Amino acid sequence: MKLNDEQQMLxxxxxxxxxxxxxxxxxxxxxxxxxxxxxxEPLWHAMVESGLTGxxxxxxxxxxxxxxxxxxLVAREIGRNLSVTPFLSTAVLGATALATGxxxxxxxxxxxxxxEGSVITALxxxxxxxxxxxAIKTEAKAAGDGVTLNGGKxxxxxxxVADLLLVAAxxxxxxxxxxVDPKAEGVTIERNRMVDDRNAARVTLDNVAAEPxxxxxxxxxxxxxxxxxxxxxELSGLAxxxxxxxxxxxxxxxxxxxxxxxxxxxxxxxxxxxxxxxMSDALAMQALDACDRNADDAEVQVLAAKAKAARVALLAGQxxxxxxxxxxxxxxxxxxxxxxxxxxxxxxLGDANYCADRFAVLRDY
Amino acid sequence: MSDLEQFRxxxxxxxxxxxxxxxxxxLKSQADHCWGGRKWQFQSDAQKVWMERMADKGWTAxxxxxxxxxxxLSPEEAEVLAEEMKRINARTPVSNFGFWMLGxxxxxxxxxxxxxQHLPPICRGEIRxxxxxxxxxxxxxxxxxxxxxxxxxxxxxxxxxxxxxxxADKADWIFCLxxxxxxxxxxxxxxxxxxDMESEGVSTRPIELISGESPFCETFFDDxxxxxxQIVGELNRGWDVAKYLLTHERNNIGGEPPGFLKGRALGxxxxxxxxxxxxKLADGALxxxxxxxxxxxxxxxxxxxxIREEAEAxxxxxxxxxxxxxxxxxxxxxxxxxxMDALGAEGLEWESERTMGGLYAREWLRSKGNSIEGxxxxxxxxxxxxxxxxxxxx
Numbered sequence: 001m002k003l004n005d006e007q008q009m010l011x012x013x014x015x016x017x018x019x020x021x022x023x024x025x026x027x028x029x030x031x032x033x034x035x036x037x038x039x040x041e042p043l044w045h046a047m048v049e050s051g052l053t054g055x056x057x058x059x060x061x062x063x064x065x066x067x068x069x070x071x072x073l074v075a076r077e078i079g080r081n082l083s084v085t086p087f088l089s090t091a092v093l094g095a096t097a098l099a100t101g102x103x104x105x106x107x108x109x110x111x112x113x114x115x116e117g118s119v120i121t122a123l124x125x126x127x128x129x130x131x132x133x134x135a136i137k138t139e140a141k142a143a144g145d146g147v148t149l150n151g152g153k154x155x156x157x158x159x160x161v162a163d164l165l166l167v168a169a170x171x172x173x174x175x176x177x178x179x180v181d182p183k184a185e186g187v188t189i190e191r192n193r194m195v196d197d198r199n200a201a202r203v204t205l206d207n208v209a210a211e212p213x214x215x216x217x218x219x220x221x222x223x224x225x226x227x228x229x230x231x232x233x234e235l236s237g238l239a240x241x242x243x244x245x246x247x248x249x250x251x252x253x254x255x256x257x258x259x260x261x262x263x264x265x266x267x268x269x270x271x272x273x274x275x276x277x278x279m280s281d282a283l284a285m286q287a288l289d290a291c292d293r294n295a296d297d298a299e300v301q302v303l304a305a306k307a308k309a310a311r312v313a314l315l316a317g318q319x320x321x322x323x324x325x326x327x328x329x330x331x332x333x334x335x336x337x338x339x340x341x342x343x344x345x346x347x348x349l350g351d352a353n354y355c356a357d358r359f360a361v362l363r364d365y
Numbered sequence: 366m367s368d369l370e371q372f373r374x375x376x377x378x379x380x381x382x383x384x385x386x387x388x389x390x391x392l393k394s395q396a397d398h399c400w401g402g403r404k405w406q407f408q409s410d411a412q413k414v415w416m417e418r419m420a421d422k423g424w425t426a427x428x429x430x431x432x433x434x435x436x437x438l439s440p441e442e443a444e445v446l447a448e449e450m451k452r453i454n455a456r457t458p459v460s461n462f463g464f465w466m467l468g469x470x471x472x473x474x475x476x477x478x479x480x481x482q483h484l485p486p487i488c489r490g491e492i493r494x495x496x497x498x499x500x501x502x503x504x505x506x507x508x509x510x511x512x513x514x515x516x517x518x519x520x521x522x523x524x525x526x527x528x529x530x531x532x533a534d535k536a537d538w539i540f541c542l543x544x545x546x547x548x549x550x551x552x553x554x555x556x557x558x559x560x561d562m563e564s565e566g567v568s569t570r571p572i573e574l575i576s577g578e579s580p581f582c583e584t585f586f587d588d589x590x591x592x593x594x595q596i597v598g599e600l601n602r603g604w605d606v607a608k609y610l611l612t613h614e615r616n617n618i619g620g621e622p623p624g625f626l627k628g629r630a631l632g633x634x635x636x637x638x639x640x641x642x643x644x645k646l647a648d649g650a651l652x653x654x655x656x657x658x659x660x661x662x663x664x665x666x667x668x669x670x671x672i673r674e675e676a677e678a679x680x681x682x683x684x685x686x687x688x689x690x691x692x693x694x695x696x697x698x699x700x701x702x703x704x705m706d707a708l709g710a711e712g713l714e715w716e717s718e719r720t721m722g723g724l725y726a727r728e729w730l731r732s733k734g735n736s737i738e739g740x741x742x743x744x745x746x747x748x749x750x751x752x753x754x755x756x757x758x759x
Contacts, residue, residue: 001670002674002678247754250756251756251757261756261757262757262758262759263759267746267747267751267754267756268743268747268750270750270754270756271746271747271750271753271754272746274688274753275668275688275691275749278668278671278688279665279667279668279692280664282667282670283663283664283667283668285671286667286670301663304659304663304664305664307657307660308660308661308663308664353653356653356656356657356660357653357656359659359660360645360652360653360655360656361644361645363630363632363656363659364632365633365635365646365655
């Protein structure tokens with residue numbers, strides 16, 4: 001796939017925006033002051049102004065409806081800079097779920113608000129340590145007009161600052177998303193700072209009143225697909241940056257009286273890493289494009305892309321630390337942040353093993 | 366109807382009328398491939414008819430100019446032809462090193478006389494070519510080759526030895542790297558020469574591989590006379606031609622390699638041998654290996670697509686071909702390892718009819734050469750690190 005002119009322009013402007021307003025140093029600052037909101041607010045406002053929060057919101061609801069390739073281009077730059085924003089939780093997962101399965105009323109209420117950056121949404125899927133949306137335990141029981149939810153959720157991104165929770169729950173045979181007010185009675189949100197210094201909460205739901213969507217099952221499926229595809233792009237961007245920083249280091253660091261980049265053992269490792277990073281990136285972009293085109297194999301491609309990107313990002317993080325040597329192990333140096341984010345981003349919405357398993361199921365073996 | 370649609374309709378009709386039914390079956394083994402040449406024994410009338418009909422259309426070399434026996438098709442038309450052939454599973458009518466390597470070299474570097482002499486017989490499947498590059502002491506370090514071509518006034522006299530010459534014993538002509546200036550530095554002083562394998566002083570000896578097959582030969586030249594008009598490109602600048610062809614060869618990697626696994630999915634193949642439980646392969650570790658391999662292949666294909674697009678946009682492929690060569694061959698080796706895991710004892714059979722004479726094991730073993738021939742994996746990584754990553758020399 002080739003980027004069209006609009007996409008190319010988006011890529012260039014987002015690359016500048018993230019480098020200027022969302023560099024790695026911001027992640028460090030947020031962490032060091034244990035920021036209450038836990039995300040880069042000035043950057044988020046700049047993204048709102050650029051229309052990026054509405055990138056997946058249809059135009060009739062105030063967004064720019066740019067498609068997943070566009071969202072992936074944003075995520076790639078987020079990955080390169082380790083920018084901390086609710087882009088994934090809100091602009092990708094929230095917007096996709098509501099645009100796909102929300103009732104007209106729900107869409108009118110939430111989609112314009114997402115586009116204008118006035119709300120943050122959080123998707124609550126996992127009921128255990130591992131992502132398994134096929135076996136959701138959280139239960140939805142009919143109660144009057146709505147439903148009541150009971151269960152517990154992990155790895156709920158940005159839940160502690162969310163205005164809306166989208167909760168996956170099982171109702172009889174089907175699993176669907178339900179809308180929950182985070183301030184509703186029975187909701188407990190335990191903010192957890194994770195290894196990557198992002199916020200992911202544990203959410204407990206004790207007889208919580210929730211609102212069904214028009215098609216909550218479709219909303220869940222669409223959100224998972226979009227989220228995995230966008231994460232694949234983010235992880236590919238992260239891997240590319242970790243690789244490039246490492247390559248630069250190989251050209252500067254001297255040991256035994258020569259540049260370490262002259263050693264064949266390191267040259268070959270760098271060459272292999274470049275190949276892996278390029279493949280991860282190419283597959284991520286191809287998968288995003290397959291989603292936008294509604295290709296028959298879009299789901300297979302997204303699973304493959306997420307699996308590949310998760311492995312490659314982790315590889316890039318590990319190789320980066322190893323090739324930086326001792327300095328790579330220090331907190332003062334930024335390269336470790338990439339390894340940490342690779343681990344957390346890889347786990348989110350299904351790790352490489354999960355995605356490979358589903359990939360095999362779809363390929364009938 | 367656009368011109369291209371018109372072309373598609375005509376092509377489809379022509380193929381329907383002219384491609385024999387037998388030539389629409391998948392190759393059962395490499396032996397079904399039509400190599401052409403003076404010594405070629407057609408496996409069937411259908412194979413002969415198909416080659417001749419395609420050659421008459423110029424479609425054995427669709428994009429070569431018509432005046433040299435090709436089809437004169439544009440890249441778009443050639444793609445349509447390929448798609449239409451694939452649609453009916455039509456076999457490649459004939460192909461050998463003349464099509465893959467010498468033709469592209471002649472079209473880029475050859476004189477008008479050489480093009481007119483050599484291209485039409487290639488297109489008609491009359492002459493089968495082989496490639497004389499490697500020598501016993503010049504493998505990965507190809508430019509250190511020692512085969513000499515001495516200027517004897519009206520001809521060159523060639524002496525030396527080549528190794529890993531593909532099908533030298535079955536080929537009619539050879540394109541060969543020879544040293545024409547022994548005093549020049551390594552990469553200079555090499556020329557790209559053409560001569561008939563029936564010339565006096567040429568002898569070949571097949572090399573038996575670990576696969577039990579002998580696709581390669583040792584080739585010996587003892588005072589072989591070569592015409593002075595049979596040099597492609599400038600004298601002593603043969604390395605330019607060789608380098609161009611190596612890149613060209615590596616670019617062709619990325620398509621699915623030929624062989625038993627072509628077009629076959631490993632999952633169902635494994636299911637036949639290890640069985641399933643709850644709809645999944647019974648061997649969970651094998652299942653995970655297959656999935657990981659297929660995901661890596663998909664990522665590789667995505668990169669191939671991207672590099673091709675960039676090449677078409679004029680950014681060229683250049684050293685990216687080393688990336689493709691490395692991953693294409695390493696993935697193919699992995700594919701055969703997983704296949705052997707899946708086949709179990711059946712994959713080990715060396716002669717039985719049910720395995721087509723040990724086809725699985727032989728192809729598995731043959732695949733080990735993929736990351737050696739045409740530049741080893743290690744040489745590729747060296748090219749990537751120096752030319753793409755700009756890492757310094759020691």
